[in-house]
Amino acid sequence: MPVIPLTAQVQWSIPDIPWGAISPELVLFGTGILVLLLETAGPHRLRASALAFLAAAGGAAAGYGLTGEVTWPALLALAGLAQLALTATWRERPRVLSALLSALGIVATLGVVAWQWQTLAGGELLATQSGLADMVAVDGVALFTRVTVLLAALVSIPLGWSYLETRRIHRAEYYPLLLFAAVGMNLLASSQDLLMVFISLEVLSLALYILTGFAKRDLTSQEGALKYFLLGAFSSAILLYGIALSYGIAGTTNIPAVGAAVAAADTPAALAVIAMALLIVGFAFKTALVPFHMWTPDVYQGAPTPVTGFMAAATKAAAFAAFLRIFVGAMGASQWSWIPALWTLAAITMLVGAVLAVVQDDLKRMLGYSAVAHAGYAAIGLIAATREGVSGTLFYLLVYAVMSVGAFGVLSMLERRQRRAVSISDLAGFGKRFPVPAGMLSLFLLSLAGIPGTAGFMGKLAVFRAGVFAGQWVLVVIAVLSSMIAAFFYIRVIRAMFMDDEPDDLETFELEPTPGLSAGLAASAAIIVVLGVWPTVVIDLAEQAAAFAG
Amino acid sequence: MLAEYLPLLLLFIIAFGFVAVSLAASSFLGPKNPNPTKRAAYESGIIPGDETDPRLGRFSVKFYLVAMLFIIFDIEAIFLHPWATVLRDLGWFAFWSMAIFVALLFESYYYILRRGGLEWE
Numbered sequence: 323m324p325v326i327p328l329t330a331q332v333q334w335s336i337p338d339i340p341w342g343a344i345s346p347e348l349v350l351f352g353t354g355i356l357v358l359l360l361e362t363a364g365p366h367r368l369r370a371s372a373l374a375f376l377a378a379a380g381g382a383a384a385g386y387g388l389t390g391e392v393t394w395p396a397l398l399a400l401a402g403l404a405q406l407a408l409t410a411t412w413r414e415r416p417r418v419l420s421a422l423l424s425a426l427g428i429v430a431t432l433g434v435v436a437w438q439w440q441t442l443a444g445g446e447l448l449a450t451q452s453g454l455a456d457m458v459a460v461d462g463v464a465l466f467t468r469v470t471v472l473l474a475a476l477v478s479i480p481l482g483w484s485y486l487e488t489r490r491i492h493r494a495e496y497y498p499l500l501l502f503a504a505v506g507m508n509l510l511a512s513s514q515d516l517l518m519v520f521i522s523l524e525v526l527s528l529a530l531y532i533l534t535g536f537a538k539r540d541l542t543s544q545e546g547a548l549k550y551f552l553l554g555a556f557s558s559a560i561l562l563y564g565i566a567l568s569y570g571i572a573g574t575t576n577i578p579a580v581g582a583a584v585a586a587a588d589t590p591a592a593l594a595v596i597a598m599a600l601l602i603v604g605f606a607f608k609t610a611l612v613p614f615h616m617w618t619p620d621v622y623q624g625a626p627t628p629v630t631g632f633m634a635a636a637t638k639a640a641a642f643a644a645f646l647r648i649f650v651g652a653m654g655a656s657q658w659s660w661i662p663a664l665w666t667l668a669a670i671t672m673l674v675g676a677v678l679a680v681v682q683d684d685l686k687r688m689l690g691y692s693a694v695a696h697a698g699y700a701a702i703g704l705i706a707a708t709r710e711g712v713s714g715t716l717f718y719l720l721v722y723a724v725m726s727v728g729a730f731g732v733l734s735m736l737e738r739r740q741r742r743a744v745s746i747s748d749l750a751g752f753g754k755r756f757p758v759p760a761g762m763l764s765l766f767l768l769s770l771a772g773i774p775g776t777a778g779f780m781g782k783l784a785v786f787r788a789g790v791f792a793g794q795w796v797l798v799v800i801a802v803l804s805s806m807i808a809a810f811f812y813i814r815v816i817r818a819m820f821m822d823d824e825p826d827d828l829e830t831f832e833l834e835p836t837p838g839l840s841a842g843l844a845a846s847a848a849i850i851v852v853l854g855v856w857p858t859v860v861i862d863l864a865e866q867a868a869a870f871a872g
Numbered sequence: 873m874l875a876e877y878l879p880l881l882l883l884f885i886i887a888f889g890f891v892a893v894s895l896a897a898s899s900f901l902g903p904k905n906p907n908p909t910k911r912a913a914y915e916s917g918i919i920p921g922d923e924t925d926p927r928l929g930r931f932s933v934k935f936y937l938v939a940m941l942f943i944i945f946d947i948e949a950i951f952l953h954p955w956a957t958v959l960r961d962l963g964w965f966a967f968w969s970m971a972i973f974v975a976l977l978f979e980s981y982y983y984i985l986r987r988g989g990l991e992w993e
Contacts, residue, residue, distance in 0.1 A: 355976070355979060358979070358983055359979065359982075359983070361983075361986075361987075362982060362983050362985075362986035362987065590874065592874065
């Protein structure tokens with residue numbers, strides 16, 4: 323009996339993979355692997371580096387010999403040479419090398435994103451196309467969110483440096499985990515398939531669980547990591563159930579196809595609503611909408627401060643991108659079912675987040691609750707379900723990312739000064755002694771409060787405007803109310819810093835100068851001010867980006 | 873429209889009912905002559921040890937680490953099997969896919985090795 327090859331029995335063809343669609347993730351992932359390997363070199367760093375150089379050189383020679391191409395073998399050889407030189411000169415300071423490589427990788431990824439944007443923006447609008455057998459979309463929402471995520475990751479590297487050093491938790495795994503989390507977020511923002519959504523969500527969550535517990539001798543950090551892990555796993559399961567029901571309705575997990583099937587007349591309405599509800603709950607957990615926010619304060623408080631800043635900013639951006647893609651992009655036709663649900667969630671999120679932040683004394687916890695309120699503001703653009711709404715949410719998330727990374731950056735400096743958690747009363751007199759960091763924290767807080775002249779105001783304006791144009795003015799009134807409550811506790815911090823006198827019994831430690839922190843804070847502050855007075859460039863980009871792949 | 877799911881509901885009811893009835897019946901009708909061997913965990917269960925005796929009550933966490941690492945690599949190596957049987961038909965595409973996979977697998981193995989994940993002491 324002749325053996326029939328398996329590939330002849332199943333219809334199989336070699337998939338044509340457009341690697342360009344996921345090129346940013348590939349670059350980021352490659353950098354993560356590289357940084358991870360750098361650490362394993364251990365005490366024999368130079369020997370391992372020499373081996374790696376030999377491998378690279380051999381690969382380059384073989385590549386040249388076999389294909390006759392010059393470009394990539396030359397690049398490979400150059401990379402091998404560069405890492406050899408770097409290892410030799412930086413033998414004693416592997417962390418510097420890891421941080422530098424990670425930052426370079428993120429910059430390179432930003433370059434690739436710019437290249438994608440350039441390629442797609444050839445038309446009058448960002449072309450919407452999907453690649454990888456409709457698994458990944460290359461569209462404006464994906465590209466804009468990638469920029470937000472990468473920016474947050476890039477800024478949090480110099481901001482976190484000295485904090486991690488002071489707390490003695492500067493382990494080499496920090497940078498690869500940060501990069502892998504960013505890979506997951508980038509993929510989530512561009513997922514065109516519900517399974518891809520789930521996989522990327524897991525990639526980013528797993529990295530973040532570990533980063534949350536990174537201060538492993540600190541009990542709050544452990545507690546945060548465990549809570550995040552348990553609730554994260556729970557929410558993933560709910561989301562997965564929603565995905566399963568969507569598959570039951572549509573027979574596919576492709577997001578636009580699911581949207582079409584849900585809206586189809588012969589789909590049982592009950593089934594569609596249950597599927598949507600499960601999806602909403604799953605994403606509400608990740609974006610910390612009330613009442614699915616329970617983990618947020620503990621996790622944000624327990625995580626090392628630079629991680630908190632990154633997590634608050636970038637996770638939110640990525641999860642909202644998926645939210646937008648699934649609901650506004652694909653399920654636009656069944657708005658009647660999900661808008662009321664999200665409306666309610668957003669309204670209570672804004673109010674509960676702001677009110678609970680008022681009663682917090684721990685500064686980090688207060689910022690955690692304010693992050694909850696901000697998720698509610700960002701959701702307004704989602705509920706508007708219009709093009710302005712999408713661009714408003716995208717812009718808001720970018721602005722929020724910068725503000726939040728900056729605010730947590732100053733907070734990490736305060737924590738280094740006191741070697742413990744910072745309460746608001748500890749801030750008394752900080753402004754008189756350190757006017758520049760205190761001024762920057764004030765700027766970030768004013769921006770979070772949405773005072774005109776800062777980027778936060780422009781962000782709020784964008785989402786509120788979209789909300790009003792879409793007829794959701796009640797929601798916008800609630801949002802303004804919540805902003806007013808929020809302004810109270812932001813300004814209370816500023817008042818403590820500049821008006822009160824420093825208590826005598828405050829135990830502080832010497833702050834050694836940290837160029838990385840200064841650079842990161844200066845960059846964040848500059849972005850806040852520039853976007854506050856001249857936001858047109860980025861708003862235009864966001865409007866250009868507010869398109870989904872079909 | 874939900875009527876199609878009626879058989880499923882019936883199945884659930886029957887399944888739960890069967891379990892409930894058999895448990896109730898055996899507890900009412902069955903003779904009970906317990907002895908220590910009968911009360912012990914059946915077959916593969918672990919007999920819980922004495923909390924106060926460290927030899928019985930506790931496992932080293934390293935055991936779990938090694939076991940988990942073993943399972944991860946074991947499961948991932950399963951991919952190699954179907955791949956090997958159809959490699960000839962799939963050609964270079966499959967070869968390079970697996971090469972990337974194995975390289976990443978090896979990378980994580982190397983990482984674990986260098987970070988001391990497999991050292992018992």
